[in-house]
Amino acid sequence: MENTLNYNLKKPSLAENILVSDLNENADLIDAQMKQNADDLASYSADNLTQFNVVNSSISSIGTKVIDYNSYASIADVNNIYTVIDYKRADGTLYMKSTLSGGTSPSYTTDIWKFYDSTGATVILTKTWTITYDANGKITSKVVA
Missing domain, CATH: 2.40.128 (Lipocalin)
Structure with a gap:
């Protein structure tokens, strides 16, 4: 059986029987990663987002001038x-x-x-x-x- 590169999910071949336990394990891995991604995004503070917006606005301002x-x-x-x-x-x-x-x-x-x-x-x-x-x-x- 092959596994995916990034999350090591099980990939049965066409010749193999599909086991419900493999599907459940894949679902648990995907669920855990999605939860981690959501938690990471939620922890990104408003201060960081504000700072990013200021920098992005500055870049856009310079870009607007450069197009002229x-x-x-x-x-x-x-x-x-x-x-x-x-x-x-x-x-x-x-x-x-x-x-x-x-x-x-x-x-x-x-x-x-x-x-x-x-x-x-x-x-x-x-x-x-x-x-x-x-x-x-x-x-x-x-x-x-």
């Missing part, structure tokens, strides 16, 4: 991910530069945003984001350093 600019990607890595994006104003001056670094492609661990003055020559603000991933390589957080 032209973007130019450069420096593609071995996975064809562009690691540098320049955002330019209508007059061609640099507004912001985003640079991915750290880690290995495609799981970069740092994203640095540099904002420029109206001439596009002088950096007036730098924001560094630390990026973390889950076991499947999906981004789980981007935290401002």
Whole structure:
């Protein structure tokens, strides 16, 4: 009999007899994991949710500003991910530069945003984001350093 990868649930083959005890054991494992997930979610405090909403709102605000600019990607890595994006104003001056670094492609661990003055020559603000991933390589957080 095979078992599932993540929760070790029993998977009888077509040639095997299905036992009610196996179905019950699978149901108990699923029930316990669902309860744990619900408990974990419930314990996520309102403060954490508020903090997340503030950060998410800030990211959205910056994103809204960035869509008003032209973007130019450069420096593609071995996975064809562009690691540098320049955002330019209508007059061609640099507004912001985003640079991915750290880690290995495609799981970069740092994203640095540099904002420029109206001439596009002088950096007036730098924001560094630390990026973390889950076991499947999906981004789980981007935290401002």
